[in-house]
Amino acid sequence: AQRVTQPEKLLSVFKGAPVELKCNYSYSGSPELFWYVQYSRQRLQLLLRHISRESIKGFTADLNKGETSFHLKKPFAQEEDSAMYYCALSTGGTSYGKLTFGQGTILTVHP
């Protein structure tokens, strides 16, 4: 069975500092990886997906199949980035939409 691990429950940085939220996964096939974000009192929303290889709100994430990682990075954190971040995996195909979530990381960006 697939598994997603986010080793850090809490992560604090100062505004302007680089930030990296770690995500490791285990799955024998070719997964689709996502990062979801949940701002305070808002619903979960997609931040980015590995297949699109895009940068959203300054965040990027590269799928490293060798290390089975999909870390989320931003070179200069902003206060508005403070939120809960979830890494998620889909096995794709007919299971597309069925996500396995990591435990989540609460990011706090201090002024």
Added chain:
Amino acid sequence: GAVVSQHPSRVICKSGTSVKIECRSLDFQATTMFWYRQFPKQSLMLMATSNEGSKATYEQGVEKDKFLINHASLTLSTLTVTSAHPEDSSFYICSARGGNTGELFFGEGSRLTVL
């Protein structure tokens, strides 16, 4: 983007009663919706896949007789927690695929408290 709405957002019920939670796709049709459960300070766990016009597919360990799912139309799926007990207290979240990219959109969640 597409909007998924859940109702009610909060519900408190007595032990032994049944509670229904609705999940609606407001501006798109969703043949498939997903129900997740989130315990306090824990991650979301997929409970079941709701299929329009057919039976839901439950994940291992989820009691189908306990958590009844009905997907009667392309815009509505309901989750009924039957004979609720305090251990069923949780945050229930639904999602649906929509838009051109098939992106998953999440509802705002429904917090169930069973006394």
